[in-house]
Amino acid sequence: MTSTRTPESAPAREESKPPPQLPLWKWAWRQLTSMRTALILLFLLALASIPGSLLPQQGIDPGSVQQYFQSHKLIAPWLNHIGLFNVFASPWFAAIYLLLFISLIGCVLPRTFKLAGESRTPPPKAPRFLKRLPHSAAYVSPLPPREAADAAATVLGGRRFRIRRPSAEDTGDWVSGEKGYLREAGNLLFHLALLGILVSIGLGGMFGYKADKLLVQGQSFADTQSALDEFHPGRLVSGSALAPFDLTLKNFSAKYLMSGQDFGQPSSFKAGVSYTAQPGSPSKTDTIQVNHPLNVDSVKVYLIGHGYAPEFTVRDSRGHVVYDQATPFIPASTSTMLSDGVVKASNASPVQLGFMGVFVPTAVSHGNQLQSAFPAPDNPAVSLIGYRGNLGLNTGKSQSVYQLDTTAMTKVAGSPHLMSPGQTWKLPKGQGSITFTGYKQWASLQMTYDPGQIPALVCAILALAGLLLSFMIRRRRVFVRAVAADSGTGSVVTVGGLTRSDASGGFEEEFAELTAELSGSAGTENPSDSEGATGAEGAEGAEGATNQSETKA
Amino acid sequence: MGINQGLAAVSGDFMIAALLIYSLAVLAFAGDLAFGKPRRASTAKAATAPVKEKELATVGGASDSDSSGGSDSGGSGAAPAAPGTPPALPEQRASVLQSMRDAGRWVQVAVGLSLTGTTAHLVAVVTRGLAAHRTPWGNMYEFVTALTCIAAIFFLGLMIRYRAWSLGIWVMAAVVLALGLAETVIYTPAGPLVPALQSYWLSIHVTAMTLATGIFFVAAVVGILFIVASRHESRISGGKAVEGENGLLARIPGSKQLDKLAYRTVVFGFPIWTFGVIAGAIWADEAWGRYWGWDPVETWAFITWVLYAAYLHARATAGFRRWAHYIQLLGFVSLVVNMLVVQVFVTGMHSYAGLS
Numbered sequence A: 001m002t003s004t005r006t007p008e009s010a011p012a013r014e015e016s017k018p019p020p021q022l023p024l025w026k027w028a029w030r031q032l033t034s035m036r037t038a039l040i041l042l043f044l045l046a047l048a049s050i051p052g053s054l055l056p057q058q059g060i061d062p063g064s065v066q067q068y069f070q071s072h073k074l075i076a077p078w079l080n081h082i083g084l085f086n087v088f089a090s091p092w093f094a095a096i097y098l099l100l101f102i103s104l105i106g107c108v109l110p111r112t113f114k115l116a117g118e119s120r121t122p123p124p125k126a127p128r129f130l131k132r133l134p135h136s137a138a139y140v141s142p143l144p145p146r147e148a149a150d151a152a153a154t155v156l157g158g159r160r161f162r163i164r165r166p167s168a169e170d171t172g173d174w175v176s177g178e179k180g181y182l183r184e185a186g187n188l189l190f191h192l193a194l195l196g197i198l199v200s201i202g203l204g205g206m207f208g209y210k211a212d213k214l215l216v217q218g219q220s221f222a223d224t225q226s227a228l229d230e231f232h233p234g235r236l237v238s239g240s241a242l243a244p245f246d247l248t249l250k251n252f253s254a255k256y257l258m259s260g261q262d263f264g265q266p267s268s269f270k271a272g273v274s275y276t277a278q279p280g281s282p283s284k285t286d287t288i289q290v291n292h293p294l295n296v297d298s299v300k301v302y303l304i305g306h307g308y309a310p311e312f313t314v315r316d317s318r319g320h321v322v323y324d325q326a327t328p329f330i331p332a333s334t335s336t337m338l339s340d341g342v343v344k345a346s347n348a349s350p351v352q353l354g355f356m357g358v359f360v361p362t363a364v365s366h367g368n369q370l371q372s373a374f375p376a377p378d379n380p381a382v383s384l385i386g387y388r389g390n391l392g393l394n395t396g397k398s399q400s401v402y403q404l405d406t407t408a409m410t411k412v413a414g415s416p417h418l419m420s421p422g423q424t425w426k427l428p429k430g431q432g433s434i435t436f437t438g439y440k441q442w443a444s445l446q447m448t449y450d451p452g453q454i455p456a457l458v459c460a461i462l463a464l465a466g467l468l469l470s471f472m473i474r475r476r477r478v479f480v481r482a483v484a485a486d487s488g489t490g491s492v493v494t495v496g497g498l499t500r501s502d503a504s505g506g507f508e509e510e511f512a513e514l515t516a517e518l519s520g521s522a523g524t525e526n527p528s529d530s531e532g533a534t535g536a537e538g539a540e541g542a543e544g545a546t547n548q549s550e551t552k553a
Numbered sequence B: 001m002g003i004n005q006g007l008a009a010v011s012g013d014f015m016i017a018a019l020l021i022y023s024l025a026v027l028a029f030a031g032d033l034a035f036g037k038p039r040r041a042s043t044a045k046a047a048t049a050p051v052k053e054k055e056l057a058t059v060g061g062a063s064d065s066d067s068s069g070g071s072d073s074g075g076s077g078a079a080p081a082a083p084g085t086p087p088a089l090p091e092q093r094a095s096v097l098q099s100m101r102d103a104g105r106w107v108q109v110a111v112g113l114s115l116t117g118t119t120a121h122l123v124a125v126v127t128r129g130l131a132a133h134r135t136p137w138g139n140m141y142e143f144v145t146a147l148t149c150i151a152a153i154f155f156l157g158l159m160i161r162y163r164a165w166s167l168g169i170w171v172m173a174a175v176v177l178a179l180g181l182a183e184t185v186i187y188t189p190a191g192p193l194v195p196a197l198q199s200y201w202l203s204i205h206v207t208a209m210t211l212a213t214g215i216f217f218v219a220a221v222v223g224i225l226f227i228v229a230s231r232h233e234s235r236i237s238g239g240k241a242v243e244g245e246n247g248l249l250a251r252i253p254g255s256k257q258l259d260k261l262a263y264r265t266v267v268f269g270f271p272i273w274t275f276g277v278i279a280g281a282i283w284a285d286e287a288w289g290r291y292w293g294w295d296p297v298e299t300w301a302f303i304t305w306v307l308y309a310a311y312l313h314a315r316a317t318a319g320f321r322r323w324a325h326y327i328q329l330l331g332f333v334s335l336v337v338n339m340l341v342v343q344v345f346v347t348g349m350h351s352y353a354g355l356s
């Protein structure tokens, strides 16, 4: 992109070769903190984000990444090598935003000092030929030049312009006024607040944590690392730092649309919970909904998933109850809540028993396939395949509770067995039995703690405020010069105006108003001509010019 | 709560009416283009000698770095006034009615139709919301109908404030196109929302995004016109084309004016978009327990934000200014990609489109 510069519009200091008298590091720093670099880095930032949205990402959906690896055996390892499955944590993405923020500091801090200096120095002297300014007007005043300038200074002062008057060695009668320093302040606030957001995100990554827990109706858990299904601590978090609360899922209800084209879509989820914030403190109740997390001592508890947990009682060949609990099944389809799960009766004797099952809340049969017509439990049923043999729990390899390892097992019967609640399946040859006693619902909860959240929000609001300040406030200068009229009495007063930034427009109106007030204060009956401001667009030429210049020193 | 079918039908009728009236407005603007009064006085291209900003600013010394070096410095939009004649009063001080009268019959009809169409459009959007008991931008069809309504309202305000009648045909034609596609391709009857979408912050978030998108829509059309006009102007100054030879191009405002209009439009939309992204993060936090997770839709909202920020930078960077509007258009492309591609085809947590 650098080659697109047109020679006439590139100021000398943008020269891309180091001038001989500059040390290399100084030249490099200047390059890094130039607006051009900032622009290119911004562009790169946008570009670099794109693969992160098109390819599955490890941090968001590791399952899909694995799928991608399987279906694109050839290129997946290469993509992985350059971090394309973890774009937002990759070194090159970090390089872009770190450079951008270094550039930002190098650009914004000097501007802060410059602004601080400027806000203490008076505006420049009035130029000689005010008619050449983008906005200008003239009027005749009955007062002599000195007094006409005084009157103008009073008006500008009343409008809270910072004023400069001629000093002893200056000639002429003039006033310079400047206003709108807050526009620069807004710009600085905006950029610094962006930096603050980055720092806050870092804070959350260091000291925050995230944990998941699946609870069947009636179950409780305490927020300790061992009780959690998954725990993702920040870099500086240890398990003992968890908030000491415990929580019980008392009930769960889901409602679904019964008609219309969105038939079967969920319309509400509610998880009724009771919890104690600290051991010994009183128990409270609350309802967690999809957009209403529970807040316990700045740890937020969210409802992130739900499903059915059919209850089974398994007896082994001796008739002993070896399994009796509600077993969470994982929805394979959220629109019908057809769910998969397994039962592992490891205490069964003489051999272990295992079942692979499908649960459907509203059973309909399609041919001999079991399907679900609706996500609510209107006609629940399970279909099970039984296995006997070794569940493989002692091999030392960790096993998912949602999967059955059948390598050392044999089927107890040829075809899947369909059951309704209350029914019992007697396994052939007296190998035992399984009873589908009923079902419960489960909810999966996510606990998050992010100490960077509030700082990030505050910085975001500050950034927005800074942006609004810098867009709504215009930095402008107004100059007034009075010279004795040819007629001998009174004076001719010229007013010139210049905006350095006028993002939302409106200076032409302000200037016209100001001119009217100035000429009014001079006791003129006929405010005379006003020029330059011919039509909205013409009048704003100045803003265009000031905006395009490189505003950095 | 159920859907009020009667109101939903009213909404549908008004939407069709709006589309028809807008189409007539476009025809009237086209009539102005073909038969209206030739008028381009205020947009004369850099005809007058540019005022030397540099010289002015360095008089005082302190401000040199801020207003130096403009190849297209100000003052150029001024109507070339013959020496000695009293300078014309700023056109803008003429009242709206006065300048509409000056603009001629075609413009009056076109503006009247546009206002009527916008009113019908607004009624359609509001009744849709009343019918479904929620904010009327809960799926993609509603989003497009609402954003085009915003675009029309915003543009009418802009056109009237800057008396930019000649932009009417382009922006209103784009509105007709977008609305027409919405009606025919992605029409979705009124319905309730899935739980993840029922949130206070979500309404705020989507409202802001809708507003900003409508405004960026206008900026994009003006940006395209800018590119067309500035290429035409550089062909004229390069001797490859003759001023006024192409009637269509002669009727659009000069590139400086378009640049300014597009800039002001983006300046209006950008903070709203920023706010929308913040509100979205708050919603994401309520719904999923993290305020930012690089979900595809979030990622594209970020890309859009960065591109518009890059546009604002480019406009302030020496040597990059002429590329600024291409960046702005890229920003709009990323917005459309997000809306039409990412939300529909890339799975993420924002199952929003409501299309099946």
Ligand code: HEM
Residues within 6 Å of the ligand: A032, A033, A034, A035, A038, A042, A100, A101, A103, A104, A105, A107, A108, A186, A187, A188, A190, A191, A194, A466, A467, A470, A471, A501, A547, A551, A552, B306, B308, B309, B312, B313, B316
């Ligand atoms: C994190 C990346 C950045 C973003 C998102 C960003 C965004 C913006 C936005 C939206 C504006 C326009 C608002 C305003 O005028 O206040 C702006 C202006 C500005 N930015 Fe940045 N910026 C970034 C980094 C930088 C860097 C690294 C520099 C310096 C090299 C810089 C220098 C400036 C300057 C000088 C302006 C004022 C332009 C003018 O006078 O109109 N920015 N920035």
